[in-house]
Amino acid sequence: MEFNRPRKILEAKGITLGCGKPKICIPIVGENVRELLVEIDQLPNEACDIVEWRVDFLEKCEQVDHVLETLSQVRNAIKDKPLIFTFRNKKEGGQRQLTDERYFSLLTAVVHSRLVEYIDIELAKAEKDVRAFITTAHKCGCYVIVSNHEFTKTPTKEIMTSRLLRAIDLGADVPKLAVMPQNSADVLSLLEVTLSISEKSPVPIVTMAMGKLGALSRVSGSVFGSAMTFAAGKKPSAPGQFSAIELKRVLNVLEDERQ
Secondary structure, eight states: OOOOSOOOOEEETTEEESSSSOEEEEEEOOSSHHHHHHHHHTOOGGGOSEEEEEGGGSTTTTOHHHHHHHHHHHHHHHTTSOEEEEOOBGGGTOSBOOOHHHHHHHHHHHHHHTOOSEEEEETTSOHHHHHHHHHHHHHTTOEEEEEEEOSSOOOOHHHHHHHHHHHHHHTOSEEEEEEOOSSHHHHHHHHHHHHHHHTTOSSOBEEEEOTTTTHHHHHOHHHHOBOEEEOBSSSOSSTTOOBHHHHHHHHHHHHHHHO
8 A cells, every 4th residue: 555645743732742752541440430530630740642442341331411521520630641441341451341332322422522633443343434533524624533443462463554544444533452462572573564654655654562561662653653551550551561760761862962
């Protein structure tokens, strides 16, 4: 697949994705409003560029009205930071599983609320549904992250490449790929794919290798081309996350060395 247009730079609440150093995203994973507000209050502002709400941790996440009420409070609490809305199904490492009908109903209601800057949708969903949802999200002024997660292995370089390219073809503003390495060669494979795609992609891409083996991938975005990295807030939302303060320190050192 060849791309002949310049890289798209995403901007939300003064934070740009696709230029400069990788942005740090901190997930919040509270089970209720009280826990979420405590997490938000404890966010390290100096080391947090973007907040991701992992809605699948919420006790009543299958109730759309409750989610929207909670979202309004979350939005007010995080103030001027961009917000990613993510419901991660169990099949991709999440806490709960929704039917496709309920999943898309929830995501559609959220983009129509216009309370989030980014929303995550899983690449594994039916192509026609993903395309239709992306069109709806864009009409509502929301960027779309099209994500794919492998929690047991690292696919071949050909498969990883094809998944990122498919997300771009579907209309993703941000293709995202997370894999679980079994050895150092797996991490190298992910980084090779990241560099190859990022050099020609018309949109920012996000990749990571999870677990202890994948730690390097979380800090090397400025070298290999991943536009965002995830750090732990109150507790990690995926294996291998650094604390935000630690991650910020390492990114600053790497950026200084590259200048």
